[in-house]
Amino acid sequence: MAALQPASVIAVIGSGAMGSGIAQVAAAAGHTVKLYDTRAEAITVALAGIGTIYSKLADKGKMTHAEAEAARARLHAVTSLADVADAALVVEAIVEDLDVKRGLFAELEGIVAQDAILATNTSSISITAIGAKLRRPERLVGMHFFNPVPLMALVEVISGLATDAQVANTVYDTAASWGKNPVHAKSTPGFIVNRVARPFYAEGWRLLQEQAADAATIDAVLREAGGFRMGPFELMDLIGHDVNYSVTRSVFEAYYGDPRFTPSVLQQEMVNAGFLGRKAGRGCYRYGEGAQAPVV
Numbered sequence: 001m002a003a004l005q006p007a008s009v010i011a012v013i014g015s016g017a018m019g020s021g022i023a024q025v026a027a028a029a030g031h032t033v034k035l036y037d038t039r040a041e042a043i044t045v046a047l048a049g050i051g052t053i054y055s056k057l058a059d060k061g062k063m064t065h066a067e068a069e070a071a072r073a074r075l076h077a078v079t080s081l082a083d084v085a086d087a088a089l090v091v092e093a094i095v096e097d098l099d100v101k102r103g104l105f106a107e108l109e110g111i112v113a114q115d116a117i118l119a120t121n122t123s124s125i126s127i128t129a130i131g132a133k134l135r136r137p138e139r140l141v142g143m144h145f146f147n148p149v150p151l152m153a154l155v156e157v158i159s160g161l162a163t164d165a166q167v168a169n170t171v172y173d174t175a176a177s178w179g180k181n182p183v184h185a186k187s188t189p190g191f192i193v194n195r196v197a198r199p200f201y202a203e204g205w206r207l208l209q210e211q212a213a214d215a216a217t218i219d220a221v222l223r224e225a226g227g228f229r230m231g232p233f234e235l236m237d238l239i240g241h242d243v244n245y246s247v248t249r250s251v252f253e254a255y256y257g258d259p260r261f262t263p264s265v266l267q268q269e270m271v272n273a274g275f276l277g278r279k280a281g282r283g284c285y286r287y288g289e290g291a292q293a294p295v296v
């Protein structure tokens, strides 16, 4: 099966950091995109943000102003899930919670066409488990983008035990047609990147808790000597500590409490406090007042 053609409607459920990036990329690739969120203001913020980014890309000559306007015009806010009935592909990017995701897909199954593909951007939850309660679990697949979506080429296309290979191939080809670099993977806890990345974050927290150095020093060392684009703390601030912590918890639980994946209690406290990173103005660093002073 080939990539979905630009005439296919794409629905994006959840208009936060990831959903808005996915919508931006899909509309730029020529699709009509329907954006939904339980918080109407999240859609408003997402659409305004995408419009600004398209304008900046046009100013820089990366697309023409006419292309920017056309892409923006292909993005539509929808206020009810029933409005995504004509979607050929639904990409879910809501809260990282199995029951909430299952509930959403159960509802979507009653709305979209028989041949529509249901994709989840989950960071770590089993694709098999998300699909298990569906009438047709074979059409549920992982389509895991990375943050920030427009800049990160990698997309993990994840098959659960019931996922139809044709569905995974269509999503793979569609991601490629959007300029992404997809890889196929089986549904294992954390998939490829989030599994390999767990020790990066965990050892960062352990170093911090043992007072080896502060967050800024650890980040600088990993960037400058380690060759990473970002150190663990600045990366977690970008990802969001709520998201990062729930991914660690789900990998830890999926591996029966393997101590390698033990979540950090310090990060748990940061989530409790609402210090979620850039999106909250405060995480391991403070944002919005000039220099980024480390908090931890």
Ligand code: NAI
Pocket: 013, 014, 015, 016, 017, 018, 019, 036, 037, 038, 039, 042, 092, 093, 094, 095, 096, 097, 100, 104, 121, 122, 123, 124, 144, 145, 146, 147, 238, 239, 240, 243
């Ligand atoms: P976010 O918190 O920025 O956005 C989530 C949005 O979903 C919010 O606007 C919220 O109002 C909305 N939402 C929550 N429940 C909903 C529901 N039942 N129906 C419709 N909308 C609902 O979160 P973010 O960072 O965009 O993450 C979304 C998903 O993407 C999660 O599953 C996360 O694990 C995954 N992910 C996140 C990455 C990151 O770096 N932040 C990277 C890759 C995947």
